[in-house]
Amino acid sequence: MKSRMLLAGIAMTGVAALAACSTGEGVDLDGADGRVLTAAIAGEPDQLDPHKTTSYFSFQVLENIYDTLVEPDENLEMQPALAEDWELSDDQLTWTFELREGVTFHDGSEFTADDVVYSYNRIIDEELSNAWRLSAITDITATDDTTVEITVAQPTPNLLSSLGGFKGLAIVSEDNAESGDISTAPVGTGPFSLENYTSGDSIELVANEDYWGGAPEIAGVTFRFISEGSTALAALKSGDVDWTDSIPAQQVQGLEGDDTIVLGQNPSNDYWYLAMNQAKEPWNDVRVRQAVAYAIDRDAIAQVTSYGTAEVNQLAIPKASSWYSEYDTYSTDVDQAKSLMADAGVPSAEMELLVSSDYPESVAAAQVIADNLAEIGITVSISSPDFASWLDAQNAGRFDMLMMSWLGNIDPDDFYYAQHHSAGGSNAQQYSNPEVDALLDEARTETDTDARKALYDEAAALIADDASYIYLYNPSVIQAWSPELEDYEARGDRAIRFKSVSFSD
Amino acid sequence: MRGVLENTTVRFLARRLAYTAVVLVGVMVVVFSIVQLVPGDPVRIALGTRYTEASYEALRAASGLDRPLWEQFVGYLGGALTGDLGVSFRNGEPVTAVLLERLPATISLALAGLVIGLAVALPAGIYSALREGRLSDGIVRIASQFGVSVPDFWMGMLLITLFSSVLGWLPSSGYVAITDDPLEWLRRVTLPAITMGIVAGSIMTRYIRAAVLDVASMGYIRTARSKGLAPKVVTFRHIVRNALVPVLTITGIQMATMLGGVIVVEVVFAWPGLGRLVFDAVASRDYPIIQGAVLLIAVMFLLINLLVDVLYAVVDPRIRLS
Numbered sequence: 001m002k003s004r005m006l007l008a009g010i011a012m013t014g015v016a017a018l019a020a021c022s023t024g025e026g027v028d029l030d031g032a033d034g035r036v037l038t039a040a041i042a043g044e045p046d047q048l049d050p051h052k053t054t055s056y057f058s059f060q061v062l063e064n065i066y067d068t069l070v071e072p073d074e075n076l077e078m079q080p081a082l083a084e085d086w087e088l089s090d091d092q093l094t095w096t097f098e099l100r101e102g103v104t105f106h107d108g109s110e111f112t113a114d115d116v117v118y119s120y121n122r123i124i125d126e127e128l129s130n131a132w133r134l135s136a137i138t139d140i141t142a143t144d145d146t147t148v149e150i151t152v153a154q155p156t157p158n159l160l161s162s163l164g165g166f167k168g169l170a171i172v173s174e175d176n177a178e179s180g181d182i183s184t185a186p187v188g189t190g191p192f193s194l195e196n197y198t199s200g201d202s203i204e205l206v207a208n209e210d211y212w213g214g215a216p217e218i219a220g221v222t223f224r225f226i227s228e229g230s231t232a233l234a235a236l237k238s239g240d241v242d243w244t245d246s247i248p249a250q251q252v253q254g255l256e257g258d259d260t261i262v263l264g265q266n267p268s269n270d271y272w273y274l275a276m277n278q279a280k281e282p283w284n285d286v287r288v289r290q291a292v293a294y295a296i297d298r299d300a301i302a303q304v305t306s307y308g309t310a311e312v313n314q315l316a317i318p319k320a321s322s323w324y325s326e327y328d329t330y331s332t333d334v335d336q337a338k339s340l341m342a343d344a345g346v347p348s349a350e351m352e353l354l355v356s357s358d359y360p361e362s363v364a365a366a367q368v369i370a371d372n373l374a375e376i377g378i379t380v381s382i383s384s385p386d387f388a389s390w391l392d393a394q395n396a397g398r399f400d401m402l403m404m405s406w407l408g409n410i411d412p413d414d415f416y417y418a419q420h421h422s423a424g425g426s427n428a429q430q431y432s433n434p435e436v437d438a439l440l441d442e443a444r445t446e447t448d449t450d451a452r453k454a455l456y457d458e459a460a461a462l463i464a465d466d467a468s469y470i471y472l473y474n475p476s477v478i479q480a481w482s483p484e485l486e487d488y489e490a491r492g493d494r495a496i497r498f499k500s501v502s503f504s505d
Numbered sequence: 506m507r508g509v510l511e512n513t514t515v516r517f518l519a520r521r522l523a524y525t526a527v528v529l530v531g532v533m534v535v536v537f538s539i540v541q542l543v544p545g546d547p548v549r550i551a552l553g554t555r556y557t558e559a560s561y562e563a564l565r566a567a568s569g570l571d572r573p574l575w576e577q578f579v580g581y582l583g584g585a586l587t588g589d590l591g592v593s594f595r596n597g598e599p600v601t602a603v604l605l606e607r608l609p610a611t612i613s614l615a616l617a618g619l620v621i622g623l624a625v626a627l628p629a630g631i632y633s634a635l636r637e638g639r640l641s642d643g644i645v646r647i648a649s650q651f652g653v654s655v656p657d658f659w660m661g662m663l664l665i666t667l668f669s670s671v672l673g674w675l676p677s678s679g680y681v682a683i684t685d686d687p688l689e690w691l692r693r694v695t696l697p698a699i700t701m702g703i704v705a706g707s708i709m710t711r712y713i714r715a716a717v718l719d720v721a722s723m724g725y726i727r728t729a730r731s732k733g734l735a736p737k738v739v740t741f742r743h744i745v746r747n748a749l750v751p752v753l754t755i756t757g758i759q760m761a762t763m764l765g766g767v768i769v770v771e772v773v774f775a776w777p778g779l780g781r782l783v784f785d786a787v788a789s790r791d792y793p794i795i796q797g798a799v800l801l802i803a804v805m806f807l808l809i810n811l812l813v814d815v816l817y818a819v820v821d822p823r824i825r826l827s
Binding site: 044047183199226232238239 | 603610665673677680784
C-alpha cells in the first residue's frame with residue numbers, strides 16, 4: 001500500500017515539475033504583433049489545392065489563405081473582394097469586373113486579370129469538382145491588367161454567388177498551381193499565408209502584413225487537428241486553443257451557460273430532406289407523398305439527429321437568409337395522413353428507405369421515420385449502404401424514398417433548379433411540374449431581386465405542396481471560442497474567417 | 506565445444522529468420538487481399554461524389570487495379586520489398602513517405618509508455634509475488650485488474666480532465682518532435698504515455714507476478730534458501746533473474762502493440778502517429794495507406810519478436826539448443 005502511494009506521489013510530483021517548466025500555453029506573445037490564434041478543427045485537410053479538394057477541413061484553412069472575386073458578407077450577400085466593382089451589360093450577357101489594384105500574392109508576385117482568367121479556366125478545362133458552378137460561362141477575357149470580362153450563355157443572376165460563394169472558386173497563382181506545390185504549399189492573396197504544415201498535427205498561418213483589406217490584428221492562426229470533441233473542448237477550456245468546431249452535438253446543452261467559453265450556434269444553409277421515387281407506384285401519387293409529409297415527426301427527427309440543435313424547416317432556405325420565405329402547411333397529423341392514403345386508395349404499402357451508413361444521422365432518422373410511417377400502414381425497410389453505393393442506387397432509381405442533405409448553397413437557384421426542374425441534373429426523384437419548371441426558368445434570368453424572390457417563393461411552395469422534397473431541417477453551425485476572442489462570428493455558410501478578429505487583454 | 510555452440514546459435518537464428526520470412530509473406534497476402542475483399546469499387550469510393558471518367562481511370566491505373574489479380578500481387582510484393590507501397594488515394598502522396606513521417610511520433614510515445622509501464626510493473630509485480638496471498642498482494646492484483654479493464658479512451662479523458670482542465674498543468678493534446686524541443690515533447694507526451702503505461706503496466710504486472718511465483722516454487726530456490734543464502738540474494742540473483750525470460754516476452758509484445766499505434770490513445774490526444782493515421786485512413790477509405798500501415802505494423806511486430814528470440818538466446822543458453 002505504502003509503495004503504491006509513493007509511486008502515485010512520484011508520478012504527481014513529476015507532472016507538477018513538468019507543469020512548472022511551462023511558460024504558459026496559449027499566451028505566446030509574438031512581439032508587438034499580437035497573439036497567434038489556435039483553432040482546433042475536427043480533421044486534417046486532404047490537400048490544400050482549393051480547386052481540387054472537397055474536404056470541409058481544407059476549406060476551413062483555405063478561407064483564410066485565399067480570396068475570391070466577390071465574397072459573402074454575414075447576411076450571405078455578395079460584396080467586393082478582389083473585384084472592386086462590376087457592371088452588367090444591357091443584354092445581361094457580359095459581366096465586366098474591375099479588379100483591385102496593388103494586390104500581391106504571398107510570394108510577392110502581383111495579382112492581375114490574368115490570374116483570374118487562369119483560375120477559372122483551370123476549373124473549367126480540367127473539369128474540376130466546381131466546374132458546374134461555371135457552366136453558364138462561355139468566355140473569360142482579360143481586357144487589361146485590372147479588367148476581366150465574363151460572357152455567359154444566358155442571363156445568370158446568380159453568377160456572383162457562383163464565383164464567390166466559397167473558396168473553391170479561389171483565385172490561385174499560376175506558378176504555384178502548375179508546379180503542383182499548391183496541394184501542400186498554397187500561395188494566395190488572402191489575410192494569412194501558409195507558414196508550416198505538420199502532417200497529422202497542425203497547419204500554421206502567419207498574418208499577411210500587405211493584405212489589401214488591412215493587416216490582421218492577430219499575428220497568425222494555427223489550425224490543429226483534434227478529431228475527439230471532448231479533447232478539443234478540454235483544450236478550449238484550459239486555454240490551449242482559442243476556437244473549435246470539434247464539438248459533439250450531445251455536449252451542446254452542457255455548454256450553454258458555461259461562461260468560460262462563448263458558444264456560437266446558428267442554423268446553416270445546409271438542409272436535410274426526404275424524396276420519394278415518383279417513377280414508382282404508389283409514390284407517383286401526390287396524396288401518398290403528402291400523407292408521408294403529414295405522418296413524419298420533424299421535431300423527433302431533429303432531436304435524434306442533432307440533439308435538438310437543428311432548426312426544423314418545411315422549406316430548404318433557413319430563416320436568416322434574405323431568400324427565406326414562410327411555409328408551414330404540414331404538421332404531424334396522423335388522421336390527415338390516413339385520410340390522404342384512403343383518398344389515394346392505398347391502404348398499405350411497402351417502402352425501401354435509402355439512407356447511408358456514412359451519414360449516421362440519416363440512419364438514426366430512418367428509425368424514427370419507419371416508426372412514424374408504420375402508423376399509416378407503410379412498412380419501411382431501411383437500407384443503409386456506404387455513400388458511393390447510395391449514389392449508385394439513387395442514380396439508378398433503386399429506392400422508394402431516400403434521405404440526404406445538400407450543403408453550401410447560397411443562391412436560391414442552387415437550392416431548387418437542379419433538384420426540382422424536370423430537366424434538373426439532380427432530380428433523382430423524377431419530379432415534373434410544368435408550372436415549377438416555368439417559374440424556375442424565369443427566376444434564373446430575372447435580374448430584379450424582389451421579383452426574383454417572389455418567383456422562388458412561389459416555386460418553393462409548389463415544390464413543398466407536391467412533396468417533391470419533404471424538407472426536414474437546417475442543421476446548426478456549432479462553434480465555441482474563448483471569451484477573449486473578439487469580433488468573431490459563427491456564419492451560416494460555415495466559412496471560418498479570422499481576418500478581423502482580435503484578442504481582448 | 507565453442508564451435509558447436511556458435512553453430513547452434515547460427516542455426517537457431519537462421520530458423521527464426523526463415524520463420525519470420527514465412528509469416529511476412531502470409532501477412533502480405535492478407536494485406537493485399539484487403540482491397541480485393543472490400544465491397545464495391547475502392548477507387549469509386551475514394552473519389553467520392555463528383556469525379557470524371559478520366560480521373561477515375563487515372564487513379565485506377567495508378568493503383569494498378571486494372572491489371573489481373575496475380576499481376577497485381579506480384580507487383581505489390583515487388584513494390585513492398587523495394588519500399589514502394591503505392592500512393593495515397595487521398596492526396597497522391599507516396600505511402601512509404603507518409604508512414605515514415607508518422608513513425609517518430611509513435612515510436613517516441615511507445616517508448617515513453619513502455620518506460621512508465623515497466624516502472625510500475627517491475628516493482629509492483631515482484632513485490633506482489635513475494636507477498637503472495639497477503640493484503641498488499643490483493644491490492645496490487647485488484648489495481649492491475651482495474652488497469653487492464655479500464656478503457657484507455659476513458660482513462661485518457663480522465664487524465665485530460667484532471668491535469669489539463671482542472672489543474673491546468675499539462676496540455677491536453679498536440680505533438681512536438683523530441684528533436685525540436687525535448688522539454689515541450691515531454692510535457693505533451695506525459696498524459697498519453699501515462700494512459701498507455703497504465704494499461705501496459707497492468708498487463709505486465711500480472712505476468713511478472715506469475716513468472717516470479719513460478720520460479721519461486723522451483724526446487725533450487727528451496728535449496729538456495731535452505732543453504733542459508735540471504736533472502737535478498739535469493740530474491741534478486743536467483744528468482745528475479747530467472748523470471749526475466751517470460752518478462753522479456755510480455756515486454757516485447759507490449760512494445761510491439763504500442764508501436765502499432767494505439768489508435769484510441771492517439772486519437773484522444775491528437776497525437777500524429779500511426780494509429781491516428783490508420784484511424785483517418787479508415788474514415789476516408791484510403792486503402793493504400795491502410796495496407797501500408799498494417800504491413801509496417803506487422804513488420805515491426807515480427808522484428809521485435811525476432812529481437813526477443815535473440816535476447817532469449819542471450820539470457821538463457823538452453824533455448825539456443827532447443
